[in-house]
Amino acid sequence: MIDPVAFDRDVRLTVAECIRERGAVPSLSELASRMGAADADVAASLGRLGAARALILRPGTSEILSFNPFAAGPTEFLVRAAGRDWSALCAWDAFGVAAALRADGVVLGRCADVCGVPLEVRLAGDAIGAIDGVVMQFALPAREWWKDIVFT
Amino acid sequence: MLLFRSEEHAGMWRTARGFPDARTLSLETGWRLARAWYARKLEPDWRRHTVEEAEALFAELGLVDEFWRLR
Numbered sequence: 001m002i003d004p005v006a007f008d009r010d011v012r013l014t015v016a017e018c019i020r021e022r023g024a025v026p027s028l029s030e031l032a033s034r035m036g037a038a039d040a041d042v043a044a045s046l047g048r049l050g051a052a053r054a055l056i057l058r059p060g061t062s063e064i065l066s067f068n069p070f071a072a073g074p075t076e077f078l079v080r081a082a083g084r085d086w087s088a089l090c091a092w093d094a095f096g097v098a099a100a101l102r103a104d105g106v107v108l109g110r111c112a113d114v115c116g117v118p119l120e121v122r123l124a125g126d127a128i129g130a131i132d133g134v135v136m137q138f139a140l141p142a143r144e145w146w147k148d149i150v151f152t
Numbered sequence: 153m154l155l156f157r158s159e160e161h162a163g164m165w166r167t168a169r170g171f172p173d174a175r176t177l178s179l180e181t182g183w184r185l186a187r188a189w190y191a192r193k194l195e196p197d198w199r200r201h202t203v204e205e206a207e208a209l210f211a212e213l214g215l216v217d218e219f220w221r222l223r
Contacts, residue, residue: 009196016194053200069190090153095186100193112154113161114168121155121179128179133158136182139171141219142210 002041004048010035011045012054015067023084025072028062056089065089069096081105091136098123112137153182175219184213 014034018026026034032042043062050057056066064072071077071087077094079086082103088094091109098105104124111117122129156162159176166174177185188209192198201209203222210220 012198013196020194067193069186069193091155092153092182092186092189095183096190096193099183099187099190102191107155109155111157111161113156113165115157115161117157119155119157123183128183130179131157134179135156135159135162135176136153136179137156137162137165137174137176138153138219139166139169139174141173141221142206143222 004045007037007041008045008048008052011042012049015055015064019067019070023082023086025064025067025070027064066093069093069100076109078108079105080108095121095123173219177215181213181215185209185215188212 011031014031015026018024018030018034028039028042028046031037031046032039035042046055046057046062046064049055054067055064056068057063058065058072066072066089069088069092071089071093073087075087075089077088077091079088079094079097081098082101082105086097088097088107091107094107094109095105098107104122107119107121107123109119109121111119119134120130121134154165156165156176162174162176166172189201207220207222210216
């Protein structure tokens with residue numbers, strides 16, 4: 001009989017281990033293989049972790065879309081940090097990748113307005129390097145973020 | 153959360169997309185927020201911030217009006 005609390009912690013730590021070791025968010029099958037666990041048990045755990053907002057699942061699947069701030073696939077935000085390239089779902093998460101890795105980083109994105117001009121933000125300790133005037137914008141108030149977290 | 157080249161471009165996006173109450177943050181504040189929010193995400197003892205902790209964090213960064221309330 002699986003203890004869901006302990007098992008969910010193991011799943012979370014295995015995701016983190018994959019991110020640290022090979023710079024990628026694992027698939028369901030990789031997680032199950034690494035843990036020596038059944039796909040169904042890992043899928044159930046991922047569902048619980050998603051409900052607990054520890055991660056975001058691809059809609060209708062048991063695959064991780066983002067172990068926030070680390071996105072599983074290419075996005076509009078590329079982060080160069082700790083010798084690897086990473087993806088993030090939003091600007092906050094892009095900054096969060098460097099924060100979680102405790103590394104300096106470079107965020108490559110675009111102005112979200114119609115101009116789409118490429119933007120580069122350098123994060124180094126307390127210092128920020130970017131062209132003057134660049135800002136981050138939150139469209140929705142904080143209490144609405146998780147109503148549609150992918151949009152947020 | 154998106155990046156904009158300037159407050160002017162952020163404002164044009166707000167108007168065009170119908171988010172009149174959207175808020176901008178300086179990159180410095182965004183970086184402080186990201187570090188406070190995500191620094192422990194890969195650590196064994198990570199846990200989600202409680203609502204109280206999240207609101208306290210926002211307040212530390214001067215994010216105190218209705219937009220940043222979680223309840």
